[in-house]
Amino acid sequence: MNRPRDMPTKTLTVDASHPATTPRADTLRMGANTSPDGRTIGINSRYLTRDGEPWLPVMGELHYARVPEAQWDDALAKIKAAGVDIVSSYVIWRYHEPRPGQFDWNARFDLRRFVENCAKRGLYAFVRIGPWVHAEVRYGGIPAWVVDQVPTRSDDPLYLQYVQRFFAEIAAQLKGLLWKDGGPVIGIQLENEYNLTGPQQGPAHIATLKRLAREAGLDTPLYTVTGWDNAVFPRREVAPVFGGYADLPWGTSTAMSTPSEVYGFRFTSRVGGDLGAQTHNSEPGDADAVADETPFLGAEFGGGVPTMYRRRPVLDPDDIAAMLPVQLGSGVNLYGYYMLHGGRNPPGDVDGQESTASGGYNDLPIVNYDFQAPFGANGEAHPVLGKLRPLHLFLQQWGSELATCDVYAPELVSRGADDLETPRFSVRADGDRGFLFFNNHVRQHRMSARQGVQFAVKLATRTVMLPAEPIDITSGTWFVWPIGLALGGARLRYATAQPVTRLSTPDGETYVFSATDGITVEFAFEPGCVTRIAAADSRSLLTTDEVNGVLVARPTPGSVFIATCSDDTRITIITLASEDIERLSVLPFDGQRRLVLTDALAFERDGELVLRSTGVASFDLDVYPPLQHAPIATHAFVEAPIEGVFQRFAVSVPRVAFDVGVTRLRFAQRVPSIASGGAARAAVEPTPESFGKAAAWRIDVPEEALSAPGLSNAYLSIRYSGDVARLFSGADLIDDHFYNGLPWQIGVRNVTIDPQQSLMLTVLPMRADAPVYLDARHDPRSAISDQVAEVLGVSWVPEYEVVFSRHVGG
Structure with a gap:
């Protein structure tokens, strides 16, 4: 967007010059973290590690008991394609031990088979064993026969006997599937939303649960507890995890919600607002007290919200997607969704939902648990998925670089959730590199448009101004922009486009970026690292100029350009418009990872490329790099002429219709x-x-x-x-x-x-x-x-x- 030069400029500044905090090892007592082939999963005071390298994964919740077992493999393949690394799931006790000592691990309750399917699809597993899990289930999942007898969620001896037996059964199901045995299970979550401090309760109870889990054989690299709503837990024994939701269906107001705290950067506390815990604690809890010992991990950033009887919010895709730049920009080093995949309560369990009639705080449907999640109750893709997937791909590619970056607050910080005027942004940096996170979206509330904005980011040895000219940022806009990002033999000083992924192709490295709507795309290269920039094809529109000694390339969305680096290597940069980036998947097919652009849901299954289209009997498929071999397909397709760098296919499916x-x-x-x-x-x-x-x-x-x-x-x-x-x-x-x-x-x-x-x-x-x-x-x-x-x-x-x-x- 071109602006008159005489219009005033608003410079948004942040000082990210002081060194990032050095991570400390051995602040947490975790379990066995080495697999038989020598691979490791670790944790320090700042981030997770994988094979000794920083790791910032995406985790998503799917409750195996709420999805028919015949669909698990399919669901996990779709989750893998969504750029998710870890699948978390509650083990809901009432389903597995409906009567004392009579356990059911069959069909949709087959935990072992579910975790094996995670491994088959290349996914890690995080098992949330409770015993109280909430999950919008009656009594938090504890069987009624237990609740009728003993004080639950405590060190009551009889209760612990029942828990010990339950944990032993879980361990038997997971035998050979833990990380130390070569399996995918890398973590155990104990309890949920635990803030009780009465007799036989408090942090000591969490310590007891961890001891019982380890004695049962549940020895994993990571042990977590939820840290919100004044949670209590034993220091150094577990890592707290956090979350936040775009709306509060467990609230009591019949009016539209006030602005949610999930859209404001967290610079002082990791603990979000009300996350719907069923119990209350007037003391501050333990989470913030251990912030210098534990990384900022997430487990329940809402992938949607449940529909409860008294409050039934409807979310728009940006309501969920705008949470990612905010939480990542606040320092989150594990982004965990609740829920990622909806489902339904098991058939026949007609009184198992959370309800006020059984003493619960909320009323839930008897069966349905769609959650407006990225994948709904049937496993169908909801529109929000296209907004989230590019950020997941970004974390898979550059999460290791982001993980080591500290959080730096701007000079002017928003006064609170209801301050819709002050710009909301942060920088995560490590030395002279980092990422700028900006959010101008608040659900159901209009943020002020930003006129004539430039950012001044002070790094370790210099200050970067971006963009080259002031820009206007509309209400509802959010983005992640790189600073000092290495692209093969080149280095960006900054870009006003969001990095998505990198591909290795026969012609060299290809980098994919997403344009920010309404903002001119700029790639500013450090002096001397690039000798030539040229459009890759006749359809790509590109201008270049030099600004204060920096070479700036400005492609239009949809354009592709090639940069020749000073070491004579070449890199290809593809910049996609937001409407195309939401159609993008990155999937292995025909020997390598490829970009796949389609309106259908796309995923890889056993070496095949699967496309699903709801209600539409024909659709297009664009692939980059072009396939090395002519594919075969289950339905007729036509290969269209290549446009730009993408190979194009049009697929036709016989239309099927039935009247109801x-x-x-x-x-x-x-x-x-x-x-x-x-x-x-x-x-x-x-x-x-x-x-x-x-x-x-x-x-x-x-x-x-x-x-x-x-x-x-x-x-x-x-x-x-x-x-x-x-x-x-x-x-x-x-x-x-x-x-x-x-x-x-x-x-x-x-x-x-x-x-x-x-x-x-x-x-x-x-x-x-x-x-x-x-x-x-x-x-x-x-x-x-x-x-x-x-x-x-x-x-x-x-x-x-x-x-x-x-x-x-x-």
Whole structure:
């Protein structure tokens, strides 16, 4: 964006010149950290290490018990393709020991098979063993027969006997799968949100749990606990992990949330705001007291939020994506999502959800746990995934460099979460290199636009001004820009584009960057490191000039240029517009890692390139570098002429369609006012008897549509207006949904539908005076005077799959 030269400039300054803190070893007593082949996982006071090198991984939560076991391998392959390194999962005790001494590790409860699948897909595993896990499950996952007998979450002797037996069973399942045995399990999380300090409680209880886990054989490189909400734990025995959520569905307000703290950089404390702990502690907790001994690790940065009865926020993709530059810029050295992949509570467990009726703080659906996560309850990709994946790829490529960087606050720091005027940014630096993190997005609140901005970053030996000319930054913009980044034989002084990944190709190194919307892309090269810059093809638009002795290249988004370095090597730089970067995956295929641009969900599975497209029977695929061998595919494709550097394919899939019949069975009766109560003293879910007043419809789906021939899946997409919807196959509840305005998607391969039984949909009416929070964009109450329970549409949506394989003769 060109600006008149006489407009005022606002220089945003940060002093990052003092040396980064030297990491200290041996501040934590962890477990066996060396695998049989000599590989190591370590931790120091500042970051994790892998084989002795700094490591900044991405971790994502998937609850194996909430996903059909037949879909685990598929789900993990998609997670791997999303740029995630570690899969974390709760071991939910109530599912595994429903009756004393009778354990179930079969089917979707087969922890061993799940972890083996993690290893198969090249993923590390972090096992969160509790025994109290929360997970929006009744009693935090502790079986009712335990709760009925003993004081839980304490050193009560009988409780510890039960825990010891449970941990021994977990250890038996994981035998041979721990890191020290050559397996993928690198960590154990103990308890969750533990802030209890009564008799037989406090830090000593966490120490007891760690001892019991180790005695059972759960010996891993890492032991963690959650550090928020005034958590307590024994110093040096565990590393606290942190998090934050874009909205608070466990809150009690029926109004739109005030600005969330997750969009403001943390310069004084790692502890976020309210994360929904079920217990309370008036003391400050232990997390900040050990900040100089432990790295800033995350485990629950919300990949979405759950839908709870009294609050039902709807998130936009940027609401989640804007958290990454903020948390990384605050010093996070492990970015952990909760949830990364949604799911459903196991079939038949009709009273296992957290509810006020069973003493919980919140009311959750009986079955559905979609979480608006990057991968939903059916494993479908939600739009936020395209925003997050480029940052995951960035961390895989440059996380080791970021991990060693300290956090430096700007000269002018925001006054707090509700300060929407002061610019929000930070620098993480180590010597004369680092990254600039900027955020101008706050969910549901408009940040001030920034006019005429330049950044002045004082490093160890110099000050870098960027960009070359002042820029305007609109509300909602966020980015990560590099300073002093080495690109092969060249070195950037700075770039006003976000680094994404690096590829080694037969023609040399290729670097991929993402343009920041509305801001001219600049690559400023240090003097003398580059001798020539040229566009790679006729479609690429590029200008260059010299600014204060620095060579500055300005490609337009979508352009590719080649820089010849002073050592005669060449590097290729691809700059993609944001709409293309959200379509980007980096996957191994035909002998090397390649860029894959497509609107479909793309992932690698056993050497094949898998593409899935929901509802669209044809789509494009762009690949770089071009394939060395002509591929074969399960469906017809056409290779289009190369545009720029990308090889292009157009894929056609035979369209499949089925009609769904919807027949009203009964109208809703008038429902009573929603009651308030429970521990939160707020709206509680209607009583079971109330659901007899729900409106009902029969849904007729052809039997062949349930088997979805030739498809990877198919979805019943239900649009309705009401309060609570439930879907039954015969008498079995197979899914449910608290109305939030989003389409309700039910994968026919994700639930058990008996083709010999009718499907029945019920919708409990939403009253005009319902004291619940709904996003204003989806709130029907302003248009009704009494109550509403209507089905707006039910459709059958196919999920097409195309598989590309390397030609056998290639």
